[in-house]
Amino acid sequence: MLLIHCPYCEEERSELEFRWAGEAHIARPDNISAISDEEFAEFFFLRNNEKGLTYERWRHIHGCGRFFNAARDTVSDKFLMTYKAGLPKQPIPAAAKAEAIAEEKTIETWEQTEGDAR
Amino acid sequence: MVDFGAEIATRTLPLSGAHGGSSVARLELAAPAERISLRVVAADVAALSAALGVDLPTRPKTSASANGRTALWLGPDEWLVIAEGTGDTGSALVEAASKAAVPHSATDVSHRNTAIIVSGPGAAAAINTGCPQDLSLAVFPVGACSRTNLGKVEIVLLRTADDAFRVEVWRSFSTYAFGLLAEGARDAAL
Ligand SMILES: [Zn+2]
Numbered sequence: 001m002l003l004i005h006c007p008y009c010e011e012e013r014s015e016l017e018f019r020w021a022g023e024a025h026i027a028r029p030d031n032i033s034a035i036s037d038e039e040f041a042e043f044f045f046l047r048n049n050e051k052g053l054t055y056e057r058w059r060h061i062h063g064c065g066r067f068f069n070a071a072r073d074t075v076s077d078k079f080l081m082t083y084k085a086g087l088p089k090q091p092i093p094a095a096a097k098a099e100a101i102a103e104e105k106t107i108e109t110w111e112q113t114e115g116d117a118r
Numbered sequence: 119m120v121d122f123g124a125e126i127a128t129r130t131l132p133l134s135g136a137h138g139g140s141s142v143a144r145l146e147l148a149a150p151a152e153r154i155s156l157r158v159v160a161a162d163v164a165a166l167s168a169a170l171g172v173d174l175p176t177r178p179k180t181s182a183s184a185n186g187r188t189a190l191w192l193g194p195d196e197w198l199v200i201a202e203g204t205g206d207t208g209s210a211l212v213e214a215a216s217k218a219a220v221p222h223s224a225t226d227v228s229h230r231n232t233a234i235i236v237s238g239p240g241a242a243a244a245i246n247t248g249c250p251q252d253l254s255l256a257v258f259p260v261g262a263c264s265r266t267n268l269g270k271v272e273i274v275l276l277r278t279a280d281d282a283f284r285v286e287v288w289r290s291f292s293t294y295a296f297g298l299l300a301e302g303a304r305d306a307a308l
Contacts, residue, residue, distance in 0.1 A: 001250065008193065008194055009178045011179075013251070014250030014251070014267075017250070017266060062266060062272050063193075064178070065193045066193055066194065
């Protein structure tokens with residue numbers, strides 16, 4: 001079972017108590033009525049969907065109910081860090097990053113097991 | 119308008135008549151209680167504590183009891199307050215909270231929830247059948263409380279003694295919760 005550290009409950013809890021809430025740090029345009037349709041689409045619909053390190057919002061929906069931010073590796077599923085909502089994007093601690101990269105080298109990717117490379 | 123007064127209205131608990139458990143985990147229905155869902159910002163917590171007569175806990179996973187009322191920390195600005203007994207009409211908790219002259223939200227949820235008391239040496243094991251939290255005494259001591267999962271439903275769990283828990287559950291989920299706890303109680307006795 002994946003454990004996620006909730007910055008409000010100040011402890012690790014089961015993933016079952018949490019819900020993913022999309023990409024983090026997407027700023028709403030200051031003057032949203034002035035932007036073009038293309039700019040609105042960019043802000044509203046388009047997400048980076050990065051492979052590897054991503055910053056995401058999560059919600060401790062079956063716990064304290066709070067939204068918070070998390071840095072997660074989408075390849076290994078490892079949470080590198082979580083922090084309270086409203087804080088600016090936080091740098092990843094070097095140790096957590098090194099550990100995630102080491103882990104990534106041993107992870108079986110879809111390409112290795114299911115894709116053309118098999 | 120016809121007066122359907124409190125004197126003719128009778129209520130039964132959602133799980134009325136339910137019984138279950140095993141030799142190590144007993145399941146009982148908690149007595150009817152008043153409950154409010156309380157939201158207030160940190161700066162105004164003291165005013166609500168004074169109005170309710172119980173100090174709202176501000177540390178995660180903790181509860182406080184005084185004057186027959188128990189306040190459970192659910193989130194940084196959210197509490198479940200439970201009072202023993204139940205008034206026929208209205209809510210003494212809502213009335214008490216309204217005495218605080220600060221912005222807050224106190225919603226009567228007395229009949230949204232019902233509660234199951236799980237007790238005995240296998241109580242934690244029975245609950246852990248569907249709840250992912252660490253219920254060891256070191257991590258979840260007496261007085262600890264948390265909103266969490268029980269199988270497919272959400273519960274609020276409060277440890278009332280070394281070997282006893284109160285499981286607060288929404289009334290429409292209560293038959294499921296009771297059934298799962300009954301299975302858990304049986305498994306805990308194996
Ligand atoms: Zn939390």
